[in-house]
Amino acid sequence: MLILNCPYCGVDAEETELTAGGEAHIKRHGPGSSDDEFHDYLFMRENPKGVHFERWRHSNGCGKWFHAARCTATLEVFGTYSAQTTEPPKEIREAISAKRPGWKWREFE
Amino acid sequence: MSEPISALNHASYDGIARIEECGLQGMITLRGDLSGKVVIKAVKDATGQKMPGQREAHVDGETGVCWMSPDELLVLVPYAEVEAKLAAMKDALGGVHALAVNVSDARAVFRVSGASAREVLAKVAPVDLSRDAFQPGQIRRSRLAQVAGAFWMDGEDDFRVVCFRSAADYVFKLLKVAAQPGSEVGVY
Numbered sequence: 001m002l003i004l005n006c007p008y009c010g011v012d013a014e015e016t017e018l019t020a021g022g023e024a025h026i027k028r029h030g031p032g033s034s035d036d037e038f039h040d041y042l043f044m045r046e047n048p049k050g051v052h053f054e055r056w057r058h059s060n061g062c063g064k065w066f067h068a069a070r071c072t073a074t075l076e077v078f079g080t081y082s083a084q085t086t087e088p089p090k091e092i093r094e095a096i097s098a099k100r101p102g103w104k105w106r107e108f109e
Numbered sequence: 110m111s112e113p114i115s116a117l118n119h120a121s122y123d124g125i126a127r128i129e130e131c132g133l134q135g136m137i138t139l140r141g142d143l144s145g146k147v148v149i150k151a152v153k154d155a156t157g158q159k160m161p162g163q164r165e166a167h168v169d170g171e172t173g174v175c176w177m178s179p180d181e182l183l184v185l186v187p188y189a190e191v192e193a194k195l196a197a198m199k200d201a202l203g204g205v206h207a208l209a210v211n212v213s214d215a216r217a218v219f220r221v222s223g224a225s226a227r228e229v230l231a232k233v234a235p236v237d238l239s240r241d242a243f244q245p246g247q248i249r250r251s252r253l254a255q256v257a258g259a260f261w262m263d264g265e266d267d268f269r270v271v272c273f274r275s276a277a278d279y280v281f282k283l284l285k286v287a288a289q290p291g292s293e294v295g296v297y
Contacts, residue, residue, distance in 0.1 A: 008179050009250075010163055014235050017251060060252035062178035 002070075005080050009062040021055035024067045025087060025106065049073050051096055051103040053088060056080075069096060113188070116217040116277035124288030126223035130281065131269070134171060134218045135191030137184040137198065141207025143176075151201040151209075155184055155194045166248035166261040168269075175248045175261060183259075183271075188213060217277035219270040221284060226266045227297040232287040234258070239297060254283050 002015040011017075022045075029041040046052065052072045057065045067085070069078040069092050078099065079092045088096075088108060096103055103109065117130040137155070141148045149160045158167040158174045161182070166175040168185060175183040186194045191213050198209045221229055231238040234251045243249065245262040252258060256279060258272040272280045 011249070016235055060257055061250045062181075064178060 002075060002077070004056060004066075004068050004077060006058045006061060006064065007066050007080050007082050008064040009058065011058070011061060013058055013061055017058065017060040019057045019059040021057050021065060024053040024055045025108075027086075046106060048105060051078070051100055051105050053105060053108075055083065071100070113214065116274045117281055120281060122281075122285045122288065124229075124285065124290050125225040125293050126221050126229045126288045128229075128281065128284045128288055129220045129222075130277070131218040131220050133188035134213065134216070135186040135188040135194070136211075136213045136216055136271075137186065137191065137195055137209055138177075138212050139182040139184050139198070139207065139209045140180055141202065141205060143180060143182065145205055145207075147202060147205045148207055151198050151207075152182065152184065154201065155186060155198055161248075164247055164249065166246060168261060168263065175259070177248075177250060177259070184209075215274055217272055217274045217280070219272075219280065219284065220263075221260075221268040221270060221288075222266060224266055225288070225293055226268050228294055229284060229287045230260060230268055230270070231297065232294075233283055234260070253280055256280065 003012055004018060005012050029037040050071055050073055052070060054068050055065060056068050065083040066080055067083055068080045069088060070076060078096045081089050081092055113133060115130060115132045119130055119132050121129040143160060152160055152174050156172050156174050161167050161174055161176040164176055167173050171185060171187045173185045177183050191211055195209060195211050202209060227238045233253045236249050236251050245264055248259060248261040250259040253272060256272060256276040258270055258280065260268050260270040262268055
């Protein structure tokens, strides 16, 4: 059972209280972008074995969206953080580096 | 005008805990900047309570205020006063970006009381309800089996549970099953 700490209400919420919202930090390409960019924005997703960033919603709770950094291979959770950001905060990156030296995910490392 | 009646009209059940539908309860959903002076004052004027912190509930009988999320409060007032309180609140909040809505008739309220009350709720919600983790003065929004719900404690072994009115019958039956005689687990 996956347990994530909601950064908005501070609850250690278990999976059944949450809704998965897919990959985090996807950059939107809308009007004016090329077909390739829009295609990648719509369809291309990471599928890593290891460090991954996801969006989750505390749907049976405070209702807020937040981000989570976790490992897809071990289900280890490195941390959760606010959704009001376009990149993982420094402390989350450091927490991952401490356990998975040399990790890389999209443009983040 | 027709007389308002609550979802289950005070239905009750006695098992290892007493389940009781509380009847009509005035409720106002208030969204806005909870650190704003205007919002704090509007809450104080309506309920006499100070602004609750994260996951806190300041409730005294039918009046109180509960923290629902970083920008949402549930304001409890007696059912008969809800329109007047709401009008006063909207008036006070006129100048700020905030929203107050009367949701009294969209909700149902239950009381779960008795020595096994913690156990009955722990069976239906994925929440740590041990004495160390959950105490009067706290509120928890979660799920009650398959539907959304919230609860707080009015005293030791005395819970108040809020759910959507459309799910009232489901929640009552659910709590009834969880409170069947002989179904004590004995963890709390």
